[in-house]
Amino acid sequence: MLQKLPTELLCVVMEFLTFDDLDELYKIQILEPIVRHYLLQHYRFHYQVSSLLRLFESSLKRKREKKQSSLRYNDNNNDNDIDTNDRREDIANQLLELICHAVEKYPKYEHRTKFSDLLGILESTVIKRILTHNNNNNISQEAENDYALLCLDIRYKYLHSPSIRVLHDPKYRRRSTKYPLAPFLPREYTWVWRRQCANAADFLHANSKKRTLTTKTRVLLSNEDKNRRKERLRFARFFGQLFKVTSLYLESNLDGTFEECVREALVTGDVESLLVMCEAAERPVDVMSMCMMVNMAAEQLWTYLETFDDWLATDPTPEQRARMAQNEQAQQQQQLNGQEELPPPEWLLPDRYKITDDTKLRLTLMDNLYKHGWRWFD
Numbered sequence: 001m002l003q004k005l006p007t008e009l010l011c012v013v014m015e016f017l018t019f020d021d022l023d024e025l026y027k028i029q030i031l032e033p034i035v036r037h038y039l040l041q042h043y044r045f046h047y048q049v050s051s052l053l054r055l056f057e058s059s060l061k062r063k064r065e066k067k068q069s070s071l072r073y074n075d076n077n078n079d080n081d082i083d084t085n086d087r088r089e090d091i092a093n094q095l096l097e098l099i100c101h102a103v104e105k106y107p108k109y110e111h112r113t114k115f116s117d118l119l120g121i122l123e124s125t126v127i128k129r130i131l132t133h134n135n136n137n138n139i140s141q142e143a144e145n146d147y148a149l150l151c152l153d154i155r156y157k158y159l160h161s162p163s164i165r166v167l168h169d170p171k172y173r174r175r176s177t178k179y180p181l182a183p184f185l186p187r188e189y190t191w192v193w194r195r196q197c198a199n200a201a202d203f204l205h206a207n208s209k210k211r212t213l214t215t216k217t218r219v220l221l222s223n224e225d226k227n228r229r230k231e232r233l234r235f236a237r238f239f240g241q242l243f244k245v246t247s248l249y250l251e252s253n254l255d256g257t258f259e260e261c262v263r264e265a266l267v268t269g270d271v272e273s274l275l276v277m278c279e280a281a282e283r284p285v286d287v288m289s290m291c292m293m294v295n296m297a298a299e300q301l302w303t304y305l306e307t308f309d310d311w312l313a314t315d316p317t318p319e320q321r322a323r324m325a326q327n328e329q330a331q332q333q334q335q336l337n338g339q340e341e342l343p344p345p346e347w348l349l350p351d352r353y354k355i356t357d358d359t360k361l362r363l364t365l366m367d368n369l370y371k372h373g374w375r376w377f378d
């Protein structure tokens with residue numbers, strides 16, 4: 001239908017589309033020139049990043065084909081690995097150069113904001129291509145491993161290039177390691193990890209109800225569950241590799257994010273993704289210490305809340321007094337309007353710090369099977 005529209009009308013339609021929608025239109029051969037022209041005008045950086053990632057994916061596809069042929073004819077595969085590494089480093093350099101060239105066009109006081117915005121676009125584009133792996137025939141199997149290596153190359157190049165870092169943060173030499181700035185830190189993808197853990201919890205809950213479903217519905221659910229499981233494990237494999245320490249500057253931040261992700265997986269019961277993440281991050285799986293870490297987090301929170309109440313009662317700051325008065329007014333207004341009291345935030349719920357016995361048992365069992373050589377998720 002879109003192919004039959006005049007160019008002027010098609011351009012009007014494209015104004016209401018997002019880049020992801022336009023990227024799908026770009027795959028239609030007859031529309032490719034018009035869509036490319038529009039993308040270069042309105043989404044130049046997005047288009048350039050996507051083009052480089054497509055080149056990267058095509059090189060992965062060629063690598064897989066060469067590997068298969070070399071295995072068939074017993075050829076030496078070392079040259080193929082060297083070419084792939086060189087190609088990956090070249091793509092990493094080009095992606096960073098894209099960001100730097102775009103940032104340099106702006107005044108100095110806008111460099112940090114613009115660099116962060118463009119880096120965010122790159123990070124979101126990468127994760128979208130990994131998560132849509134099942135729907136993309138151009139991406140080879142296990143592409144998440146190659147993408148993780150690409151991300152680590154970009155991070156390493158960034159951290160060891162003062163000219164790039166100063167564009168992102170002119171005062172980077174005096175920054176605390178508590179909140180480091182670098183590309184593809186795991187903290188940028190913790191929201192995806194939480195979503196995947198929540199999906200796994202829904203899957204476990206749905207499995208307990210499958211006995212009451214018809215055979216047809218059960219088959220449909222099982223196919224959907226298989227795709228979601230593949231997506232979860234693929235992301236866990238990619239995500240875990242981002243925890244590799246490429247600089248001492250990042251070490252404490254990476255450890256803190258890793259512990260946060262471990263707690264999330266244990267509380268939701270997604271032990272399979274947790275095991276895959278630990279294996280990819282080359283971190284040991286100690287069930288007892290992991291569970292103890294969650295219990296300690298709960299104790300620290302309750303202790304803090306108890307002492308916080310004492311502080312408020314004895315010597316509150318002016319800001320705390322103002323906040324308490326504001327909360328009292330909000331509660332009175334809710335009572336007058338007959339509104340129900342808002343539930344507490346999720347991080348205050350006791351269930352957020354509970355690990356079921358079933359979760360501990362499944363993690364222990366899967367870890368023992370893995371240590372004895374059963375790689376069921378490979």
